[in-house]
Amino acid sequence: MTDLKALQTTLLFTEEDIKALRQSKAILADQTDAILDVWYGFVASTPELVHFFSDAKTGRPDGAYLEAVRKRFALWVLDTADANYDQKWLDWQYEIGLRHNRLKKNKTDRVPSVAQVNFRYIPALTIPVTTTLKPFLAKKDASAADVEKMHTAWVKAVLMQSILWSQPYIKDGEF
Numbered sequence: 001m002t003d004l005k006a007l008q009t010t011l012l013f014t015e016e017d018i019k020a021l022r023q024s025k026a027i028l029a030d031q032t033d034a035i036l037d038v039w040y041g042f043v044a045s046t047p048e049l050v051h052f053f054s055d056a057k058t059g060r061p062d063g064a065y066l067e068a069v070r071k072r073f074a075l076w077v078l079d080t081a082d083a084n085y086d087q088k089w090l091d092w093q094y095e096i097g098l099r100h101n102r103l104k105k106n107k108t109d110r111v112p113s114v115a116q117v118n119f120r121y122i123p124a125l126t127i128p129v130t131t132t133l134k135p136f137l138a139k140k141d142a143s144a145a146d147v148e149k150m151h152t153a154w155v156k157a158v159l160m161q162s163i164l165w166s167q168p169y170i171k172d173g174e175f
């Protein structure tokens with residue numbers, strides 16, 4: 001928990017960001033399906049990314065796998081807006097990291113997909129995820145300044161998580 005605080009300090013992540021994320025929850029709650037359509041549209045149209053949802057043998061995207069993960073991704077949107085950054089939350093971040101890594105990918109859905117999401121794409125996806133979220137933050141009646149604050153908080157929150165998810169990819173003692 002001490003290390004998490006230090007990471008948040010480094011990301012300039014403050015109480016203001018937590019407030020902005022909370023504000024975003026009410027705005028995003030009834031829009032997760034539309035948001036997922038945009039995110040999945042991006043992944044589906046990017047061969048380098050859809051590869052990680054493909055059957056390892058045939059190379060074809062696994063529709064059932066994509067659909068199962070989509071449901072968990074929708075829950076993650078609201079979890080991120082609502083996070084309280086306690087030990088339980090931190091443990092869950094390690095679990096999500098493992099599920100992208102060869103240690104646990106494919107296990108939840110028992111799918112014969114490729115072994116892992118290559119790490120370099122994980123922090124990179126922070127940009128499309130948060131850039132495409134911004135119009136959804138602006139869809140309700142928040143002021144332009146509040147939309148800006150919520151967007152900034154989302155960039156920090158997603159980057160923070162992608163950093164935490166890197167842990168199983170990094171040699172012992174180097175994280």
Ligand code: HEM
Pocket residue numbers: 043049050052053069072073076096099100104105106107108109117121122123124125126129158162
């Ligand atoms: C900011 C970056 C990313 C975010 C926020 C994110 C978010 C998530 C979430 C919330 C889950 C579901 C976790 C669970 O509840 O089981 C998940 C799983 C998954 N993500 Fe990501 N992800 C990111 C990067 C990527 C990238 C770059 C890929 C490559 C296409 C990817 C592919 C997958 C796959 C294949 C799964 C399923 C893993 C399994 O078999 O359990 N993710 N992701």
